[in-house]
Amino acid sequence: MQFNSHFNQVSQSYLFSTIAKKVAAYSAANPDKTILRLGIGDVTLPLAPAVISAMHAAVDEMGAKETFRGYGPEQGYDFLKEAIQGYYAARGVSLERDEIFVSDGAKSDVGNILDIFADGNTVLVPDPVYPVYVDTNVMAGRKVMYMDANEANGFLPMPDYSVDADVIYLCSPNNPTGAAYTVGQLREWVDYANAKGAVILFDAAYECFVSQPGLARSIFEVEGAKTCAIEFCSFSKTAGFTGTRCGYTVVPFALERGGMSANKMWLRRQTTKFNGVAYIVQRGAAAVFGPEGQRQIQANLDYYRANAALIADCMDELGIRYTGGKNSPYIWLKCPGGMDSWKFFDYLLENIQVVGTPGAGFGANGEGFFRLTAFGSREVTAEAVQRLKKLLSR
DSSP: OOOGGGGSSSSSHHHHHHHHHHHHHOOOOOOOOOOOOOOSSSSSSSOOOOHHHHHHEEEEHTTSTOOOOOOOOTTHHHHHHHHHHHHHHHOOOOGGGGGGEEOOOOHHHHHHHHHHHSSEEEEEEEEEEOOHHHHHHHHHEEEEEEOOOOOOTTOOOOOOTOOOOSSEEEESSSSSOOOOOOOHHHHHHOOOOOOOOEEEEETTTTTGOOOOOTSSSSGSSTTTGTTEEEEEEEEEHOOOOOGTTTTTEEEOTTOTTEEEEEEHHHHHHHHHHHHHHHHHHHHHHHTTTSSSHHHHHHHHHHHHHEEEEEEEEHHHHHHEEEEESSSSSSEEEEEEOOOOHHHHHHHHHHHEEEEEEGGGGOOOGGGEEEEEESOOOHHHHHHHHHHHHHHHHH
């Protein structure tokens, strides 16, 4: 018997676990210090009242014999899939109900989707990159290539026809850089994928933060995307489901390779390895798309957008270059003074007790950059901004 030796090729500590350990050690040594966390992308506002009301009603249903629900469909209840259909339709994107698969979150699906791809496929990811894209492929022994996301291209790499790839990861608005593709830029990626016979795995977990005209919220806004793309979405950032767990993945019927249907394979995978999302949670998720739910959710998103504006305005005042902050909850800043990203992490923690995420944890191109998140409370964000101004204006 042998274990999977590919695990030896991934870091033995997940980026955010390393950060948590460093912060815990500092806190233990300095119990009198108040630490302000603008690092991990967890939300702080509670679930919307419309969501809670729907969940309470679902709990009552589960307590009555006439309305009790046992095992549900692994791919999600129709009432939620139809609500998601309507959400896309309102933005001019037409989906079939059974192209939508409800899951326990985008992170799970981004990793699990690899079950339908051969191990020999070559994977193309941006650098810097959300670590899960790389680690899940390295664990499976796939070859991973990197596309250069940098200041010069606004951290939005474009296709290079001299490069042959089978699976391409795109995230927009991007984690960690906050950069967002236009519809026109995604059209170039769709054309490239169709020409190469590749498949784009499009992470749209932060689409709800896009407000600028011309920027894409779904890759399916581009004609031809249904023959080359799979899209992942989440209720975590849209509606605060980080502790409740719900997301969805769109696998078009038109996506086929070698006579095999990606939709049918994903259905088979999910019905074999996944038991579905709890009925109570799905009722809460469906409430997100109702008129009251949308009003309440937008109020929460505006709260986080205001936090992002506070941080972005601080960067502007300090003359620090950054991307994100608009159309994204993340601010990706260039470490001042040429400092490397982990040294800057320690500098902020030790001097002003502000925690962010070192860019080096997202890849080689992340070195010298730092990510701050707008998901904190207004009070924490405002205090962190004041501390940053006091320290960095020196």
